[in-house]
Structures are given as structure tokens and as C-alpha cells.
Amino acid sequence: MPWTGRPEPRRTASHRRTVPYPREEGELRRFGPGVTGSVRRHAPGGTAEAAAVxxxxxxxxxxxxxxxxxxxxxxxxxxxxAIALALLLWQRYGGPVAVDSVSARPASAVLGCGGTADIVGVVDTNGRPGTLVYRWVRSDGTSSGRLRQKLARGQEEARLRLLWSFHGRGDYRADAELQVVSPSKHRSTARFDYRCR
Known part of the structure; x- marks a missing residue:
């Protein structure tokens, strides 16, 4: 290489050649991800519009x-x-009264002269408020007719009483049947003996 009289500069890492980035007049270029593609589609205009979008x-x-x-x-x-809570509340507080079981028993299995039989019917319910409709039917052919018993909320048992008086001498096998008519039909019979000699 011919000598030109000027020393050739050394090539070091600090003397890297930089090429200016071409830019047009009035254009602003930035580095980084910039505006997304969806924004570019909506903002084909200048930078101010892109920034607004x-x-x-x-x-x-x-x-x-x-x-x-x-x-x-x-x-x-x-x-x-909410559905689960509504079902729980319905099971606990909703719905009508329902009868689970019915039983009738005399206070004593044998009744003496001139005595009065005390018969108690026990109706077990689901504890909801309502009205029981029932009647007592005796073996001598008489009936009490329809009777009603109101039940309060939480009352799971109703006690229904029948008093049956006897007079005169003789022996008699007595039956008293408790018939629940409503809300569902159930029955139970109490039996006792009347003895007077």
C-alpha cells in the first residue's frame, strides 16, 4: 500500500464506525415495542393519533x-x-304440616264402675305450622265429628284427648279409634275393658 503521509487510524472497539439511522424530515422514531398491531390498524395517521388510540x-x-x-x-x-340455601330453608321452614305417626292409648286398661276413660292420641308431625283435622269414633257407634287442632311452628307433637264415661253394671270391651283426616289419613285404636259387677 503506498504511503500517503497520513497515519492510518487504529481499529479498536472504541473507534467503531457508526452509521447514522436514516430518517426523514419531521419523522420521530422510537425504540421498543411501540404501538400494537391493532392500534396501527386503527391509527394509520400520525403519532398523535396512534397515542390517542x-x-x-x-x-x-x-x-x-x-x-x-x-x-x-x-x-x-x-x-x-342461593339454591342450596333455599332448599335448606324450605326443608326447615317451608311446606305444609305433615303427619309422621299416630298412636292412641287409654290411661288404664281396665275401667271400674261409673268410671271415665281417659284416652290420649299422640300425633307426631314434621314441626311445621298448620291444622290437624281428626275425629274420634267409639265402638258404641258414636262419633265426635270433625275436630281441629292448630299446630304452631316447631310443635312436633299434638296430644288429642277423649273422655268416655260409663254407667251401670256389666262387662264391656271398648274401642276408641282416632282418625286423622287431614293433612293425611292415619288411624290408631285404643282398647280397654269396662267391668262393673
């Missing part, structure tokens, strides 16, 4: 939108919990 796309959700999102997320679980 980006602000609209990335804006903070309002309180109403956050509430709607939370409702959409928690609505199925809340609905299931």
Missing part, C-alpha cells in the same frame, strides 16, 4: 366494568349457594 385501548376499566366482570365470574357460584 393506544390510550383508548389500554385505558383503566371503570368501576362499572370491574363490577360486571366480578359478577360474571362469581354469578354461577352465588347461584348454586
Amino acid at each position: 393506544a390510550a383508548a385501548v389500554w385505558r383503566e376499566p371503570s368501576r362499572t366494568e370491574r363490577l360486571r366482570r366480578a359478577l360474571r365470574r362469581w354469578a354461577p357460584a352465588a347461584s348454586a349457594a
Whole structure:
């Protein structure tokens, strides 16, 4: 290589050659991810329009939108919990009174002269409020007719009494049948002996 009289500069890491980035007049270039593709599609114009669209796309959700999102997320679980709670409340407090069992017993198996038989009918219920409709039918052919007993909420037992008086001498096998008519039909019979000699 011929000598030109000027020393050739040394090539070191600090003397790297930099090439200016070509730019047009009035154009601003930035490094980084920049505006997303969806924003570019909506903002083909200048940088100010792109910035406005980006602000609209990335804006903070309002309180109403956050509430709607939370409702959409928690609505199925809340609905299931509400249904389960409604079923529990219905089982405990809802629905009409229902009869579970009926039994009738005399206070004594043998009744003496001029005595009065005390017969108690016990009706077990589900504890819901309502009205029992019942009647007593005696073996001498008489009936009490329809009677009603009101039940309060939580009352799981109703005691129904029949007093049956006897006079005169003789022996008699007596039956008293308790018939529950409503809310469902049930019956139970109490038996005792009347003895007077």
C-alpha cells in the first residue's frame, strides 16, 4: 500500500464506525415495542393519533366494568349457594304440616264402675305450622265429628284427648279409634275393658 503521509487510524472497539439511522424530515422514531398491531390498524395517521388510540385501548376499566366482570365470574357460584340455601330453608321452614305417626292409648286398661276413660292420641308431625283435622269414633257407634287442632311452628307433637264415661253394671270391651283426616289419613285404636259387677 503506498504511503500517503497520513497515519492510518487504529481499529479498536472504541473507534467503531457508526452509521447514522436514516430518517426523514419531521419523522420521530422510537425504540421498543411501540404501538400494537391493532392500534396501527386503527391509527394509520400520525403519532398523535396512534397515542390517542393506544390510550383508548389500554385505558383503566371503570368501576362499572370491574363490577360486571366480578359478577360474571362469581354469578354461577352465588347461584348454586342461593339454591342450596333455599332448599335448606324450605326443608326447615317451608311446606305444609305433615303427619309422621299416630298412636292412641287409654290411661288404664281396665275401667271400674261409673268410671271415665281417659284416652290420649299422640300425633307426631314434621314441626311445621298448620291444622290437624281428626275425629274420634267409639265402638258404641258414636262419633265426635270433625275436630281441629292448630299446630304452631316447631310443635312436633299434638296430644288429642277423649273422655268416655260409663254407667251401670256389666262387662264391656271398648274401642276408641282416632282418625286423622287431614293433612293425611292415619288411624290408631285404643282398647280397654269396662267391668262393673
